[in-house]
Amino acid sequence: MLNVHLVPHTHDDVGWLKTVDQYFYGDRNDIQHAGVQYILDSVVDQLLKNPDRRFIYVETGFFYRWWKQQSSSMQQTVKQLVNEGRLEFVNGGWCMSDEATTHYSAVIDQMTIGLRFLNETFGVCGRPRVAWHIDPFGHAREHASMFAQMGYDGFFFGRLDYQDRNRRMKAKEQELLWRASDSLTPPMADLFTGILPNGYNPPEGFCWDQLCTDEPIRDDPDLEDYNVDDVVQRFLQAAKSQASVYKTNHIIMTMGSDFQYENANLWYKNLDKLIRYVNGRQANGSNVNVLYSTPSCYLQELHRANLTWSLKTDDFFPYADNAHNFWTGYFTSRPALKRYERISNSNLQSCNQLEVLGGPVSRKGQFGQGDSETLRRAMAVAQHHDAVSGTEKQHVANDYAKRLAKGWQHCQVLVSNSLASLTGSLAERIYCDNLNISVCPLTESSKKFSVSVYNPLGRTVNWPVRLPVNGTAYSITDAQGKAVDCQVLPVSEATQEVRRNQGFARNELVFQVQAPPLGFSTYTVSLLKDRQSLSLPRPAAPSVIQNKFLQVTFDPQTGLLTGLSNLETKQTIKLTQNFYWYNASDGNNYESRQTSGAYIFRPNSSTPVMVASKAKVESFQNSVVQEVRQWFAPWVSQVVRLYADSRAVELEWTVGPVPVNDRQGKEVITRLDTSIKTSEFFYTDSNGREVLQRKKDFRPTWQLKQTEPIAGNYYPINSRAFIKDDVNQLTVVTDRSQGGGSINNGSLEIMLHRRLLYDDYRGVGEALDESSEIYPHGLMVRGRLLLSLEPPASAADIHRPLAQEVVSQPLLSFTDGGLSPSSRLEFSGLQASLPPAVHLLTLSQWDEDSVLLRLEHQFQSWESKVNSQPVTVNLQKLFSSLDVLGFSELNLSANQWKDQMSRFDWTPEKEEKPLLKTFANPSVWEVTLRPMEIRTFLLRVKSK
Known part of the structure; x- marks a missing residue:
């Protein structure tokens, strides 16, 4: 028999053309007819009418809203449907997250809150067994690794490159085993x-x-x-026809689509x-059997077929869905929202930690009632594949940002309460x-x-602070009363232009x-x-x-960078850096009508236009910082900074409003051209964790026919990218998700900003042309790139901690007039710094007497x-x-005990059995982390 598994489903975007609220209620049907509350009402009603019927539901963020509105008898009915396996949850995160532009820490958080709700509401029958990313636009290896560690048996998705799909259909390799880590011992990832x-x-x-x-x-028959x-x-x-391109006598058909049912x-x-x-045709010899099913039944x-499966490691x-349609634009779309999401993630981690460290008073204390939940949910919604990806309508992007802002307001109260408790000072923050x-x-x-600097990392951090001031001389003392070196610089013209009339500081205090x-x-801080x-x-x-670690050279004639040296290792490379733009295709092209838009990057030429061949320059050098301020055009400027103790050069870029008076959309990049001999290879991170090797015009598992020489060589960069040869490695750490590539040997380019005049026909229905009340003529964006030059063998020892500092940056809070002498001015929640290889990923309140802790290697x-x-x-x-009174270990998403987690075993076609090293556990309290391992614990705690 050929068994056809019909899977009734709906795909419900947590915001896209409408906001998440509008989708739930079915509001603004003039934009799109969609109402999630009615879908769930209707499906439950229909499941009750025939016990054979099945349905799967995915987005817990929507289901949670609906569930809260149901009567207890309806909730009982739904529990019964879940227990019978007729309503099945798949994926189960708060949303279906994007895979290119999300950071792994935020993905783990959003999966945890969705799965926790399902666990607490439905128990084991509500626990999804299958990950389901049917709509995201490309798939990250780190996501597969995380899903494996969350206990999923398998993963289904809908989109992959059209050339890859054609090859896989012929080879019957549309079902495969993905080995999603080169560090974790198989089959862990x-x-x-x-x-x-x-x-x-559904089929046509x-x-x-x-x-x-x-x-x-x-x-x-009478009609x-x-x-x-x-x-x-x-x-x-x-x-x-479908069975002919799959391997077993079971096939799956998705019966549903966007906001259906x-x-x-x-x-x-x-x-x-x-x-x-x-x-009924089986009586006449048909060998096709159709049944209601779910992805986990399929x-x-x-699994029962007991076959071997092709292995994938990239x-x-x-x-791409066509020769000229590469979905690589969204790696950079809405760069301001991408940065705001990243800052919000950092704020959430600090908020979660301070909730634990400050105790119950942090939630309800001197400054009122605060909570971390509002920001946690806003962040979870922001991971959706039409949120941080930048592929939503403008009013929806505004809604995501508003949610993050509201969540941060709730967290500010909590942070103030916690710091009041920890410092003993009731001064307003x-x-x-x-x-x-x-x-x-x-x-x-x-x-x-006074300025309090809270550090969410598990090790001591040195961090430069720049504060707007109007005085010219200040004295600063640290928590021990020692004087701190500080300098005052004038605020740059570029900053005055970007802030408009929001602030009036003439100077910046740097320390x-x-x-x-x-x-x-x-x-x-005191004004002298x-x-x-x-x-x-x-x-x-x-x-x-230069400082004691690095030397940066410039061409005095052009004002541009010319070289970078590591003074410790005596390495020197040629390095030029400039800004360019690609003209965006407007669809008037004989090869294809495809335009550049929110999703798709399609330049109309492979040669970008240089903004300027020289920069207007001014420079400052003092004991804290040396900076070279460069103006390339009225809409492009940059500061090259080197702090006294830094092992990285900071490039702070400001781009916008991108001019479009020539009616030409523009994709703005910065390009670093070096003397490093790269042989067409470069490296990017996957969701901020493991690094993948990339090669120009090449795919590891199939023969690529390259049709877009620029867009087809762009990849997501979440936190860092690098180029290297045998001697030198230049690493670029980014402050948000961006797209980039290495189009020429020794070169690395990163897209910073996009302003486009046409829609790209992927459903969003508007051009990516952002503006606001403050920036009516187009969005201005500011960001930072950090450059480090190291020998390849030790580069990760520098860029890994650097990237973590940018993702989990210190949180500053201020009190007017300083703190009272009796206040506690310094505090650490740890007895000692964690070892350099260990990152404290999660510390958050779980219930009244337990906290959730994640430690990662x-x-x-192979890195260090x-x-x-x-x-x-x-x-x-x-x-x-x-x-710590006791602890239990959980899986990565904290919805099962680790020792109870069991997954299907699968056999790859070419299997080499790994040699397992065993490590003795000397004490019940000691936990060992191996490279790239994340371990999740529920700790029972009480305050000392």
Whole structure:
């Protein structure tokens, strides 16, 4: 028998053309007809009418809203359907996250809150067994690794490159085993992966939703339009055609699509008939058997087949659905939202940690009622594949940002309460969220204030602080009362332009702070009598700036970078850097009508236009920082900075409003051209974790016919990318997700900003042309790239911690007039810094007397002589202010005990059995982390 598994499903975007609220309620149907509450109402009603019917649901963020509105008797009914396996949850995260532009820490968080709700509501029957990413636009290896560690038996998706799909169909390799880590011992990160036959739509001609136009099954033989024979024949043909490109006698058909099943009766009435009439043919010798099914039932049958499966070790980027349609634009789309999401993630981690360290008073204390949940949910929604990806309508992007802002307001109260408890000071705390454009009303006007620096990382951090001020001379003391070197610089013209009239500081106060692990340090700033005049900038480029680690050289004629040296290792490379733009295709092209848009990057030429061949320059050099300010055009500027103690050069770029008076959309890049001999290879991170090798015009598992020489060589960069040869490695750490590539040998380019004038016909229906009240003529974006030059063997020892500092940056809070002498000015939540290889990924309150802790080994097995070794941590000796009374280990998503997690075993075609090393566990409290391992614990704690 050929068994056809019909999977009734709906794909419900957590925001896209409408906001998440509008989708739930079915509001704004003038934009798109979609109402999730009605879908769930209707499906439950129809499941009750026939015990054979099945349905799967995916997005817990929507289901949670619906569940809260149901009566207890309806909740009982739904529990019964779940227990019977007729309503099955798949994936189960708060949303279906994007895979290119998300950071792994935020993905783990959003999966955890969705799965926790399902666990607590439905128990083991509500636990999804299958990951389901039917719509994301390309697939990241790190996502597969995470899903494997979350206990999923398999993973299904809909989109992959059209050339890859064609090859896989011929070879019957649309179902495979994905080995998603080169460091974790198989099968820890092995994930069975299935590519669905029709994206996630029904086969052609078999869509029976109210939004569809296919003919229903007309089965009254007395009526002249009877069509059962025709429908059955077409279905048998579709089933056999599909079976010819898959490996077993089981195939899957997704019966549903975007926001379908609002009137579930239409679908189920026709599916019931389809099953009845197709199976009726078996009496006449047909070998096709159709059944209601779910992805986990289908997967179980594939597992029972006991076959071997092809093995994949790379990823599914970039994705193209046609020769000129590469979905690589969204790696950069909406760069301001991408940065805001990343900052919000950092704020959430600090908020979660301070909730634990401050105790119950942090939630309800001196400054009112605060919570971490609002920001946690806003962040979870922001991981959706039309959220941080930048592929939503403008009003929806605004809604995502508003949710993050509201979540942060709730967290600010919690953080203030926690810090009041930990410091013993009830002084009001101020948060300045616009420091990147030198705006902070308190520091601009106050003659004396304190700044508390909270560090969410598990090791001591040195961090440069820049505060907007109007004085010219200040004294700063640290928590021990020692003087701290500080300098005052004038605010640049570029900053004045970008902040408009939001702040009025003339100067910036710059100093270096040090914050202890999982703790804070407080600095007191006092205005001195303005005795000195400010040092004026030199109006020309210096030929060199340097500190004890690095030297950066410039061409005094052009003002551009010319070289970078590591003074410790005596390495020197040629390095030029400039800004360019690609003209965006407008669709008037003989090869293809495809335009550049929110999803798709399609330049109309392979040669980008240089913004300027020289920069206007001024420079400052003092004991804290040396900076060279470069102006390339009225809309492009940059500051090259080197702080006294830094092992990285900072490039702070400001781009916008991108001019479009020539009616030409532009994709703005910065390009670093070096003397490094790369042989067409470069390296990018996957969701901020493991690094993957990339090669120009090449895919590891199939023969690529390259049709877009630029867009077809772009990859997602989440936190870093690098180029290297045998001697030198240049690493670029980014402050948000961006797209980039290495088009020429020795070169690395990163897309910074996109302003486009046409839609790209992928459904969003508007051009990516952002503006706001403050920036009516187009969006201005500012960001940072950090460059480090190291020998390849030790580069990860520098860039891994650097990337973590950018992702989990210190949180600054201010108090006017400083803190009272009796206040505690310094605190660390840890007894000692964690070893360099260990990152404290999660510390959050779970319930009243337990906390969730995730520790990760942040190095790959091959990356570092020093840090790629197993590390042991004693949980009982971890915290300074908490006693750990007991602990249990969970899977990565914290919805099963680790020792109870069991997954299907799969056999790859070419298997080499790995040699397993065993490590003795000397103490019950000691846990060992191997390279790239994340371990999740529920700790029972009490305050010391």
